Amino acid sequence: MIGMYYVRVPIQMAVVAVHQNDPNKRGLVLFAPVVPTKGCLSLIHDLIDQYGPVRDIILPSVAVEHKVNAGPFARSYPQANFYVTDKQYAFPLNLPNSFLGLPSWTKPLPRSSRDNAHLWGGELEHEVLTVKPGIGSMYQDVALFHKSSGTMLVCDAISAVDGTPPRILTEEKEYTCALIFHARETKDEVVEDTPENRKKGWGRIVLLFNFFFPGSGRGDLELQRIIEALRTPTYKDGWGGWKPFSWGKDEVKDFETFSASGKPIVLPIIQIILSRKPNEM
Known part of the structure; x- marks a missing residue:
C-alpha cells in the first residue's frame, strides 16, 4: 500500500x-x-x-x-x-x-x-x-x-520530524519526484519543484506513512479512478497521475500537531502495537 x-x-x-x-x-x-x-x-x-x-x-x-x-x-x-x-x-x-x-x-x-x-x-x-x-x-x-x-x-x-524534508529526499530526482507528486491539488496538475512544494509533499508523506488514512486526508482508492488515471498518463511520475488522497483544511494543523517542531515521539503504529499487549514477552 x-x-x-x-x-x-x-x-x-x-x-x-x-x-x-x-x-x-x-x-x-x-x-x-x-x-x-x-x-x-x-x-x-x-x-x-x-x-x-x-x-x-x-x-x-x-x-x-x-x-x-x-x-x-x-x-x-x-x-x-x-x-x-x-x-x-x-x-x-x-x-x-x-x-x-x-x-x-x-x-x-x-x-x-x-x-x-x-x-x-x-x-x-x-x-x-x-x-x-x-x-x-x-x-x-x-x-x-x-x-x-x-x-x-x-x-x-521513536521518530522525530519537522517541516523540512530530509536531505536524502532532496538530493536524488527519484525522491524529489515523490515530494512533488504529493504536493498536487488535482490529478493532472504539474507542480513546480520549489522548496515550498517539497515541504508540502513531505508533510503529506509523513501523515500518510504514520496514519495510512489521516483525518485531514480523504482516500481516493476506487479501482475505476485508478484505471482512469492509467488511461491518461499525462503525469510522468506515479501511476499515470493517480492522486491517492485529497486534503482538507486541517492538513497543516495535523502535521504541526504530529511533528511538534521535531520533538521525539513514539510512532502511532507502535503505540497501537504496545496497547494490544503492553507487557514485554
Missing part, C-alpha cells in the same frame, strides 16, 4: 565507535544496516581508517524493510559478529533465517545485556522489546545505549 501511495521513507543506520583506547578492541558497531551500496561502503571504509574495523552488526528489527538489507550488508563484513533479534519470521509461511537472506554466521541477540556483560565490553548496554500484536506477526525493537556519549539508539519505535 505504501508503494501505491508513492511514499518515500528514509531508513537510517547508526555507526558507533567503541574501545578507542584499546588498540586490540577498537572498532565500529553498526546498528540497523542499510543497503550496502558502493557509496555507503565507501563512507564506512573512511570510518574504518579512522576508528578501526567493523566489529559488530546489529539487526534490531523483524520488519522486512530492515531485514532485506541486513543479510547483504553482513556479507560485506564477514569477519564481524552479526546479531539479529531472535523472533525473525516470514508470513504466511515461516521460514528459517537462511531462507530470509541472513548468512550462516548469524547470531541471536540476547534479550538484555544485563546478563551478558561481556557482550559489549562495558561500553554499551541494550534491551530488546518484544511484543506479539496478533496472529502471524511479531514486533521487536532494540534500545542500544552508548554510555560515554549518553546516546540511546532505537530502530522503529
Whole structure:
C-alpha cells in the first residue's frame, strides 16, 4: 500500500565507535544496516581508517524493510559478529533465517545485556522489546545505549520530524519526484519543484506513512479512478497521475500537531502495537 501511495521513507543506520583506547578492541558497531551500496561502503571504509574495523552488526528489527538489507550488508563484513533479534519470521509461511537472506554466521541477540556483560565490553548496554500484536506477526525493537556519549539508539519505535524534508529526499530526482507528486491539488496538475512544494509533499508523506488514512486526508482508492488515471498518463511520475488522497483544511494543523517542531515521539503504529499487549514477552 505504501508503494501505491508513492511514499518515500528514509531508513537510517547508526555507526558507533567503541574501545578507542584499546588498540586490540577498537572498532565500529553498526546498528540497523542499510543497503550496502558502493557509496555507503565507501563512507564506512573512511570510518574504518579512522576508528578501526567493523566489529559488530546489529539487526534490531523483524520488519522486512530492515531485514532485506541486513543479510547483504553482513556479507560485506564477514569477519564481524552479526546479531539479529531472535523472533525473525516470514508470513504466511515461516521460514528459517537462511531462507530470509541472513548468512550462516548469524547470531541471536540476547534479550538484555544485563546478563551478558561481556557482550559489549562495558561500553554499551541494550534491551530488546518484544511484543506479539496478533496472529502471524511479531514486533521487536532494540534500545542500544552508548554510555560515554549518553546516546540511546532505537530502530522503529521513536521518530522525530519537522517541516523540512530530509536531505536524502532532496538530493536524488527519484525522491524529489515523490515530494512533488504529493504536493498536487488535482490529478493532472504539474507542480513546480520549489522548496515550498517539497515541504508540502513531505508533510503529506509523513501523515500518510504514520496514519495510512489521516483525518485531514480523504482516500481516493476506487479501482475505476485508478484505471482512469492509467488511461491518461499525462503525469510522468506515479501511476499515470493517480492522486491517492485529497486534503482538507486541517492538513497543516495535523502535521504541526504530529511533528511538534521535531520533538521525539513514539510512532502511532507502535503505540497501537504496545496497547494490544503492553507487557514485554
